[in-house]
């Protein structure tokens with residue numbers, strides 16, 4: 001297509017946030033085009049574990065989890081170290097029902113529910129993410145949305161003070177009511193990672209291959225502000241040889257494992273957020289650490305459940321096992337005596353002593369410690385990966401993009417990982433997908449309201 005085409009709304013980026021926005025706009029009768037630069041939809045969303053954070057769900061009630069919107073909100077405030085924008089967090093909790101409703105319609109729930117990073121209640125809900133994305137795409141197309149693949153948006157078109165469309169190659173896509181940026185983060189941009197968080201530059205680049213910060217750059221040119229970028233951190237728990245096709249993140253530490261570095265020493269409370277662990281691991285020799293555990297933790301594997309599937313790691317040939325701690329140390333080429341002492345010290349703490357790193361639970365203070373006692377013993381060598389960059393554009397609670405002086409950029413909305421302000425200093429599992437879904441819909445509603 002060359003020349004100009006006119007729509008009510010143009011959505012840039014076809015991951016969860018973009019598909020949610022396009023679906024909502026098309027269902028409400030708007031003429032909408034979605035531009036995706038790659039030849040497939042999905043971005044990081046399709047690669048993700050599929051964990052969503054919600055409070056007060058039917059599943060939580062069924063299994064007797066006492067959660068509430070207030071606890072969800074205060075957990076997010078705490079996990080963000082008080083640095084997240086409280087208005088955005090309140091809006092996310094208040095609007096979560098629209099996300100739950102879409103997952104209901106897509107019939108994409110599973111029965112998996114767990115406590116994960118940043119949570120004091122079992123609030124991470126496993127959703128069949130690809131089924132959800134397929135539902136959104138199909139419903140958007142059925143309602144008349146035009147989805148254009150291999151269509152990279154290059155820049156915003158601005159008339160006066162208002163964003164009125166998007167330029168892509170030789171074409172202009174006019175957007176009468178506005179543009180929604182849903183281009184994801186910049187985990188694949190070495191330039192931006194080195195600019196904002198040079199101390200994270202050794203993290204393995206991961207996430208959607210198209211996620212190079214295009215939306216940030218487009219909005220900067222028109223004065224957009226930024227939030228949370230200095231806090232961006234990689235996630236610990238991925239094998240150095242993981243591929244784009246199969247992500248093998250494992251957090252056996254949340255099932256009971258300890259982390260040891262190349263010297264055979266522990267270095268942190270393993271129950272902390274995998275983002276905090278990610279930064280700590282980058283500072284270890286070789287920027288790597290092994291998850292070390294015994295047969296008791298091995299038996300807690302949940303086949304098919306992202307982060308907890310030890311069986312799949314073993315099938316991939318990335319799990320090391322040995323009959324004794326000494327033999328495990330030899331297999332890992334780390335000092336035997338040190339690893340034996342590390343395990344003995346930890347076992348004393350797990351047996352009721354005081355842990356030198358202050359660990360009191362499996363994850364976030366929840367769950368009893370497990371000594372590394374029952375042979376055989378296992379190790380999963382893992383690194384820190386930049387799976388997502390959860391800082392980005394400043395937005396209002398209705399997803400309108402704000403300039404550095406907090407004024408609104410008329411006609412410009414943004415949702416998903418391109419946006420900052422939701423996570424602050426750290427990140428609660430599941431909130432990236434929840435925010436992409438909820439605020440993709442919110443952006444569509446705000447744009448339709450005018």
Ligand SMILES: Cc1cc2nc3c(=O)[nH]c(=O)nc-3n(C[C@H](O)[C@H](O)[C@H](O)COP(=O)(O)OP(=O)(O)OC[C@H]3O[C@@H](n4cnc5c(N)ncnc54)[C@H](O)[C@@H]3O)c2cc1C
Nearest residue numbers: 013015016017037043044045049051153184210416417433
């Ligand atoms: C391995 C992995 C596991 C994860 N697990 C979880 C999890 O379990 N729970 C959770 O909450 N979060 C998780 N995350 C993070 C989460 O998946 C992302 O933050 C979220 O999916 C982002 O959604 P999005 O729609 O904003 O971006 P994306 O899904 O990344 O989509 C952005 C799209 O925009 C396209 N695009 C970029 N620039 C342009 C342009 N100029 N023109 C047109 N198109 C463009 C990209 O190609 C891409 O398709 C995980 C991430 C990874 C990588």
